[in-house]
Amino acid sequence: MALVKIIEYAEASPEVKVVYDDIMKTRGVEWINNFWKALANDPKQLARVWAQVKQVMAPGALDPLVKEMIYVAVSATNGCEYCTFSHTAGARKKGMTDAMFMELMAVVGLANETNRLANGLRMPVDAQFIP
Amino acid sequence: MALVKIIEYAEASPEVKVVYDDIMKTRGVEWINNFWKALANDPKQLARVWAQVKQVMAPGALDPLVKEMIYVAVSATNGCEYCTFSHTAGARKKGMTDAMFMELMAVVGLANETNRLANGLRMPVDAQFIP
Amino acid sequence: MALVKIIEYAEASPEVKVVYDDIMKTRGVEWINNFWKALANDPKQLARVWAQVKQVMAPGALDPLVKEMIYVAVSATNGCEYCTFSHTAGARKKGMTDAMFMELMAVVGLANETNRLANGLRMPVDAQFIP
Amino acid sequence: MALVKIIEYAEASPEVKVVYDDIMKTRGVEWINNFWKALANDPKQLARVWAQVKQVMAPGALDPLVKEMIYVAVSATNGCEYCTFSHTAGARKKGMTDAMFMELMAVVGLANETNRLANGLRMPVDAQFIP
């Protein structure tokens, strides 16, 4: 039940297989998840999105686990079921414990609450917060 | 230009002043931002929301700076101007550099992009992601 | 600073004036707010949207004040500044007190919080909740 | 598993059947989808929403296929599963190819990404963009 064909490795074009291979190698796994198999309907988009994920989620000024948890926070806020499952799995693989996940959810819940209090009460931004 | 009165310290009831004092003491600052001054129109709500923020944002399984950055991620995703300004200021105070902020935005942007690719293509959640 | 021309009464076409007149008569006011003045760039859309608002917001199974507060709840959730201001004004005109507004915000905030806890933890819907 | 009764043609009131008949005639199909069968619990709302869809989605300044793709873009952005399935089917019926659908998703994904970069970085609107 997807809106496009799920393209398995065996039936993928060489252009797609190159990306699939790089995903598996980079992540140290031997399977491809459905997100990429769906994007493979447009091989250029598959390559572009994967290149982005690879670049943005690599170690940098922020820790990879922190990045993965931020991904979960955004996905839960947007109500994206697929992304919440896939990035929670990703965060756990990088070391997120149950206690960390529950605390992450507490922050996400609170932020969503106070975002609406602020958007509803419409107080001006304090000068002290403006750089 | 707010939808409720902004209640300054000088005119606050004793019940509100207790919360204001605790906010300033906990944060080590000598001013109250407009969010709390607006919530003060309902002293019980002010006390309840502040108690929550204090509890949820305290050190725990996650680092306070990480929590503050998650707050910024949610606020930017929801488009809450007030919260984006206030929590970005909060995160900077806790040590977030420009490089960390830009990288945080990169993750937030990417997550919002792939959330919609997943929500648009509607591929099923892979069995491997389900605990 | 709007993306279309704000069409004032004096310069409006007869087709638009008919709607403007009905808005003022229905609401018992002598001015038109900017929302309608912007929609007037497409007179058929102006007439269609106004007809809808008139029908949906009329007394029915729900009280008009309750409907107006639901409108505020949705607008704050979506972060629509214009709508939050206009419908809060509308709700106050229909009798919403400051205490009611603050309590409305408390419910909106809480619902936004628990919505994300549910969307993040992804527990199945209990059979008891399915009609 | 719906929150209201799904009202089939055979059991519908004459008022509802009139709308069902018009939907089938307008679309050249011989079945009614669940969206309308659920709305039929309030026959006036069914008639009102159908009248709107019929009017707004008709050919006008924009091509019907373009409108249908815009509908998909909004539905994927909002994470509405039902609407994403129904309007993607609608767009395909009007001529959207797989290549067009994948490109649509690419734009939707990118827009959602840059929307959050803008909402997070909070740069002012350039004067050149203000009409």
Add this chain to the structure above:
Amino acid sequence: MALVKIIEYAEASPEVKVVYDDIMKTRGVEWINNFWKALANDPKQLARVWAQVKQVMAPGALDPLVKEMIYVAVSATNGCEYCTFSHTAGARKKGMTDAMFMELMAVVGLANETNRLANGLRMPVDAQFIP
């Protein structure tokens, strides 16, 4: 298929059982829904969120049924499936009829429509709406 363990009463810690007991007593039911069973993975968060729900949803300046319908309005706007089912059930238990539910949906739909018209046309807030 949840992202954390669903903690049943029999296996719950004494700290969790206290909250479960209070939920059942307060609501006059003899079962606990999955939302709380998932939150129970963090007993302090379970206690905190329940205390909030109990306080915010209690009778006050707004009627409990009105509050429950506002909860449904926010949940439908956010696309939270779990919350839409659970709070619609809650509202029905408090007296919401089918006619009230359909009318609630009409207001929610309309508000979401005009929120985007306002956010797209970007007309300024009228001075008359600013308190």
Add this chain to the structure above:
Amino acid sequence: MALVKIIEYAEASPEVKVVYDDIMKTRGVEWINNFWKALANDPKQLARVWAQVKQVMAPGALDPLVKEMIYVAVSATNGCEYCTFSHTAGARKKGMTDAMFMELMAVVGLANETNRLANGLRMPVDAQFIP
């Protein structure tokens, strides 16, 4: 009033100037809008996001004006003020008339309305819509 420094051409690093030059050349304009000047705080991110926009928004299976209007539809749905202004200006430059813009808004409004009716009534997806 932005959360990062707005980096003007004159003070930009050579790495940033290369991107700025390409933006101006590609668009046939002689100025850089604030979105890019803010992203320039992270030159790699500036280059990455610009490369994406350039690739995704180029002519392909969809017409560039259609893509620009889809961008506006998403931006209005998300309530992104900056993006709504910038992409409406972009769409107008590519030929969008006032009539097309108003009709675009009508579709965006309607989609947001019916998205919530579907998310609130929770009817199952019809088998006919599943490819």
